[in-house]
Structures are given as structure tokens and as C-alpha cells.
Amino acid sequence: MAIKHIIFTKLFDFSGSNTHLRALIKVLGPQNVLLVLEDEHEVKFLEKVDESGLVRYRIKTNLCGYAHLQYRWTTNLKEAFRLLKSVFYIQLLSIRYGLADITVCAVEPEKYLYFFWAPFCKVYYILHTTPNKRYTSFTSYTCNRKLGKRKKIITVSQSNKSLISKNWEITEKKQTCVNVVYNCVTEPIGGVQLNTERYNVYSVCVITMGHVIGYKNPETWLKVAKVVTGARPKVIFIWLGNGPLLNQYQLEISNQKQIFFKGAVSNTDDYLKTAHIYYQPSFYETHGIAVVEAMSQSLPCVVSNVGGLPESVREDYNGYLVEPENVSQHVEAIFKLVDNEDLRAFMGKNAFTKVKESFSFEQFKTRLNSIYS
Numbered sequence: 001m002a003i004k005h006i007i008f009t010k011l012f013d014f015s016g017s018n019t020h021l022r023a024l025i026k027v028l029g030p031q032n033v034l035l036v037l038e039d040e041h042e043v044k045f046l047e048k049v050d051e052s053g054l055v056r057y058r059i060k061t062n063l064c065g066y067a068h069l070q071y072r073w074t075t076n077l078k079e080a081f082r083l084l085k086s087v088f089y090i091q092l093l094s095i096r097y098g099l100a101d102i103t104v105c106a107v108e109p110e111k112y113l114y115f116f117w118a119p120f121c122k123v124y125y126i127l128h129t130t131p132n133k134r135y136t137s138f139t140s141y142t143c144n145r146k147l148g149k150r151k152k153i154i155t156v157s158q159s160n161k162s163l164i165s166k167n168w169e170i171t172e173k174k175q176t177c178v179n180v181v182y183n184c185v186t187e188p189i190g191g192v193q194l195n196t197e198r199y200n201v202y203s204v205c206v207i208t209m210g211h212v213i214g215y216k217n218p219e220t221w222l223k224v225a226k227v228v229t230g231a232r233p234k235v236i237f238i239w240l241g242n243g244p245l246l247n248q249y250q251l252e253i254s255n256q257k258q259i260f261f262k263g264a265v266s267n268t269d270d271y272l273k274t275a276h277i278y279y280q281p282s283f284y285e286t287h288g289i290a291v292v293e294a295m296s297q298s299l300p301c302v303v304s305n306v307g308g309l310p311e312s313v314r315e316d317y318n319g320y321l322v323e324p325e326n327v328s329q330h331v332e333a334i335f336k337l338v339d340n341e342d343l344r345a346f347m348g349k350n351a352f353t354k355v356k357e358s359f360s361f362e363q364f365k366t367r368l369n370s371i372y373s
Contacts, residue, residue, distance in 0.1 A: 002032065002097070002098065003032060003033070003034045003056070003097040003098075003100050004028070004029075004032040004033075004097070004098075004100050004101065005028045005032055005033050005034070005100060005101050005103060006033075006034045006036060006090075006093060006094060006097065006100050006101070006102050006103070007021070007024070007025075007033060007034070007035050007036065007103045007104075007105060008036045008063075008090075008102070008103070008104045008105070008112055008115075009021060009035060009036070009037065009104075009105035010037070010038060010039075010042065010105075010107060011037065011042040011043075011045035011046065011048065011049060012045060013045060013048075013242065013264055014211070014241055014242055014264045015107075015211075016128065016183070016210075016288075016289035016290065017105060017107050017128045018045070018048050018049055019183070019186070019289050019293075020105070020126075020128060020156070020183055020289065021049045021105055022048070022049045022050070022186060023183075023184055023186045023361065023364055024103075024105070024126070024368070025049060025050055025055060026186060026361070026365075027364070027365045027368050027369065028372075030050050030052045030054040030055045031052075031054045033050075033055045033056070034055075034056050034057065034058065034097070034100070035049075035055055035056070035057040035058075036057070036058055036059075036060050036093075037057055037058070037059050037060070038059070038060065038061060038063075039059070039061070040059055043057065043059075060089070063086045063089065063112070064079070064082040064083050064085070064086040064114075065108075065111050065112070066110055066111060066113075066114075066135065067079070067083055067110075067113065067114040067136075067138050067139075067142070068135055068136050068138070083114055083117075086114075087114065087115070087117055087118050090102055090115060090118055090121075091118045091119070091120060091121065094118070094120070094121040095120070095121075099120060099121050100121070101121065101122045101123075101124065101372070102115055102118060102121050102122065102123045102124070103123075103124045103125075103126060104123070104124070104125045104126065105126045105128070106125060106126065106127050106128065106129075107128050107129050108129070109127060109129060109130070109131040109132050110131075110132075110134070110135060110139055110168075112125075113125060113139060113142060113143075114142060116142050116143075116146035116147070116151045117142070117146065121150075122150045122151070122372075123150070123151050123152075124152050124153075124154055124371070124372070125151075125152070125153045125154065126153075126154045126155070127153065127154070127155045127160070127164065127286075128155075128156060128286060129286060130160065130163060130284055130286055130307070131160070131163050131164045131167045131168060132167060133167050134167060134168045134169065139168050140168055140169040140170070143168055143169075143170045143174060144169075144170060144171050144174050147170070147174045147177035147178075148177060151177070152177050152178075152179060152371060153177065153178045153179065154178075154179045154180075154181055154368075154371060155178065155179070155180060155181075155286065156180070156181065156182060156183050156286050156287040156289075156308065157180060157182065157286055157287040157307065157308025157311050158180055158308070158311060159286070159287075159307045159308045159310075159311065160180075160286045160287070160307070160308060161175075161178050161179075161180050164178055165178060179367075179371050181364060181367045181368055181371070182287060182292075182311070182358060182359055182363075182364070182367075183287050183288075183289040183292050183359065183364075184292070184359050184360060184361050184363065184364035185292060185293060185296040185355055185359060185360065185361060186361050203234040203235070204232070204234065204235045204236075204276045204277065204337075204338050205235075205236050205238060205274065205275040205276050205277070206225075206228070206235065206236070206237045206238070206275070206276070206277045206278075206279050206334060206338075207237075207238050207239075207240070207271055207272065207275040207277070207278055207279070207294070207299075208221060208237075208238070208239045208240070208278070208279050208280060208281075208290075209239075209240045209241055209268060209290040209293070209294075210239075210240075210241045210243075210280070210282075210290055211241050211242060211243035211244075212239065212241055212242065212243030212244070212245045212246040212249055212261060213243045213244055213245060214245070214283075215282060215283045215284055216243070216281075216282050216283075217281040217282050217283050217304070217324055217325075218239070218245055218249055220281045220324065220325055220327060220330065221237075221239065221279070221281050222249065222252065222253070222259070223327050224279075224281070224327055224330045224331055224334065225237035225258075225259045226256075226259070227327070227331050228331055228334055228335065228338070229256070229258040229259060231335075232335075232338055233258075235258065235338055236258045236259070236260065237258065237259045237260065237279075238260045238262060238271065238275075239260065239261045239262065240262050240263075240264070240265050240268055240271060241262075241263070241264060242263055242264045246261060246263055249261050250263075268293070269297075272293065272294055272297040272299065273297055275294075275297075275299060276299070276337075276338075276344055277299060277300055277301075277302065277334065277337050277338070277344065278290075278291065278294035278295075278299040278300070278301045278302070278303075278319075279301070279302045279303075279330075279334065280301065280302070280303040280304065280309065281302075281303070281304055281322070281324055281330060282303075282304050282306065282307075282309070282324065283304070283306065283324050284304075284306050284307045285303075285304070285306065285307045285308055285309050286307055286308050287307070287308035287309075287311065287312070288303065288307075288308060288309050288312060291303055291309060291312050291313065292312060292355060292359045294351075295312065295313075295318065295351035295352065295354060295355045295359070296352065296355045296359075297352075298348035298349060298351055298352045299348055299351060300318060300319045300337055300343075300344050300347035300348050300351060301313045301318060301319035301320075301347075301351060302319055302320050302322060302330065302333045302334055302337070303319065303320075303321060303322070304321070304322060304323070304324045305321035305322060305323060306324060309321070312354070312358075312359070313351075314354075317347070317350050317354075318347050318348075318350040318351035318353075318354055319347055319351065320333035320336070320337075
């Protein structure tokens with residue numbers, strides 16, 4: 001089996017970047033892919049991105065992460081040597097496999113961005129997260145000097161493309177090399193999923209997926225859940241996912257019978273298929289792959305009007321857009337869906353249609369192939 005694509009990435013137990021990487025590997029062909037991981041501990045998560053068992057991997061622990069070049073000349077000289085050493089390594093690795101393409105799946109903005117300086121191979125930089133203001137002018141210089149037919153940035157929403165272009169000060173001409181490929185549903189879309197009653201005592205299940213972390217806004221989520229469940233005794237709220245704040249919030253709801261922080265689960269589809277409303281109150285999402293997955297199960301969505309979320313959810317069509325900290329606005333939107341089964345069905349059907357139109361695997365594959373070709 002010939003390696004055609006070398007992917008530098010980081011694997012997690014539960015992450016949207018895993019889902020995106022699984023789709024990417026499916027497009028490129030697992031037999032054509034070599035993953036380069038930073039840590040041996042990530043190997044246990046390999047099956048989350050490759051069910052075929054065909055993807056090969058290697059561990060590389062000492063690559064330079066970032067290019068700053070902002071210190072006094074002696075420090076810059078040392079860093080430049082480390083950068084050159086790392087570029088030399090990836091270039092040799094590419095040559096070893098017949099000038100295989102290099103892809104960086106980055107969850108930390110600007111990490112490995114200097115790979116663009118590898119002279120003899122194609123480099124694709126896929127950014128999943130919100131880009132910060134550039135660290136140094138070297139970031140802007142790299143983008144404006146190296147972006148072109150053989151060096152491209154890929155991100156998951158128009159919103160994130162705008163932020164990358166603005167924060168990294170990419171010129172208008174070079175912005176044509178910043179491409180948008182939306183997250184997709186990797187499983188075949190065969191028809192509208194019908195909800196079945198999983199929780200016999202309760203009538204409506206509101207579900208959320210993602211890390212329990214500050215930017216996901218669990219504080220507002222819990223406030224809303226308490227208000228809604230207090231007024232509607234047959235509604236439950238479930239949050240699926242690990243995270244640094246999980247234990248804190250599990251303690252806060254220890255006396256609640258309608259609110260659950262489940263932690264990471266392997267059968268997220270089972271929860272989605274039996275839920276009724278998807279709720280994502282994040283302060284920011286580059287796109288929100290969990291929202292797309294929920295839409296594929298015909299769930300109406302209540303999401304924050306930030307980042308890439310409005311590119312998936314349209315007001316009064318397949319859900320509602322709310323301001324991240326406006327608790328009353330969140331509660332009102334969820335009440336509308338809780339109290340009106342016909343409205344849930346209407347918006348759920350539209351959500352499913354939107355996935356077929358914009359977020360199918362075939363569309364993901366077409367867009368990605370056009371970039372890689």
C-alpha cells in the first residue's frame with residue numbers, strides 16, 4: 001500500500017476534530033494515509049478516526065510547534081535551527097513516500113503553520129478552532145509569502161475564514177487560498193429519523209453534545225435547564241461529553257432529577273435518535289459539527305447566534321438563533337419547541353433537508369477533492 005497523504009494531527013477521546021478527521025481519511029482512502037502523532041497515548045483513540053484498521057501511524061515527539069522568531073537574535077537563531085530541523089524532517093518524510101502530500105489537522109491555531117516552508121511538497125493546513133490574533137508578523141509573512149496552488153488553508157465555515165484572514169492579516173489576493181469545507185455527516189443519509197420514546201416518564205428530551213468547558217457555556221445551559229424543567233416537569237436536559245468542568249457541574253445537579261451531565265458516551269447516535277430538541281449555547285463555534293449531526297437526525301436546534309452556527313441553523317426554518325447569555329431568550333425558544341410537537345416536526349424536517357443540501361458526505365468529498373487536486 002502506497003502512502004500518498006501524511007497527516008500531522010492530535011487525537012482525542014471525544015472531539016469534533018476526530019469526526020472531521022474520520023471523514024477526511026474516508027475521502028483520502030485509509031490505505032493511503034500515514035498519521036503522525038505527538039504522543040503514544042493518542043494511539044488508543046485511533047479507532048475513533050479509522051474503523052478499517054488500514055491507517056498507519058508513527059509517533060514524533062520533538063517537532064517544533066510554533067514559529068515565533070520575535071526574540072533577541074541569539075534566541076531566534078536557536079529557534080530557526082529547530083524550525084529548519086523540523087522542516088527537513090517533514091520534507092524527508094514526504095520524499096520517502098514519493099513526495100506524499102502533507103496535511104496538518106490543527107486544533108491549536110498556528111501550530112505547524114511553518115510547514116508551508118517545506119519546499120518540495122503540497123501542504124494543506126486544516127484549522128478547526130477559532131484563530132487568535134497572530135503571534136508575530138512571521139505568521140502573516142508565511143501566509144502571504146507561501147499560500148498558493150501548493151500551499152492552502154482549509155477551514156470549516158465562512159465565519160472562521162473571515163477570522164483567519166483578519167487575525168493573520170492575509171491579503172485579499174491570498175485569501176483565495178483559504179478554503180471552506182463544511183463539516184459533514186459521514187454515515188449515509190437514508191431518510192428522516194423518527195423519534196421513539198426512550199424515557200417513558202418524560203415527554204421531551206433536550207440534548208447537547210461537546211466538552212464541558214467554558215466556551216461551550218455550561219453556566220447558561222444549566223440556568224436554562226433549571227428554568228425549563230421547573231416549569232415543564234416532563235422535560236429532561238442531557239449533556240454528553242467530558243471536559244474540565246464536568247465534575248463541577250455533575251455536583252451542581254446532584255439533586256436534579258431532570259438534568260444530566262453524562263460524560264463521554266460511545267452511543268451518541270442512540271441519544272440523538274431518541275431526543276426531540278438540540279441545544280448549543282456556545283460563546284463561539286467555528287461551525288459546530290454536533291449541530292450538523294443533530295440535524296441529520298431531524299432535530300430542531302436552538303443555538304447561539306455566533307461563529308459558524310448561523311451557517312447551519314436558520315431562524316424560524318430549522319431552529320432558533322439566540323444570544324449566548326440571554327437566558328430568557330433561550331428559555332422562550334425552547335418553550336416554543338417543547339410545547340408544539342408540530343413545530344418540532346416541521347423544523348426537524350427542514351433540518352434534515354438542510355443536511356442533505358449542504359452537509360452530506362458527498363458534498364464534503366467533492367469540495368475536498370477539488371482542493372487536493
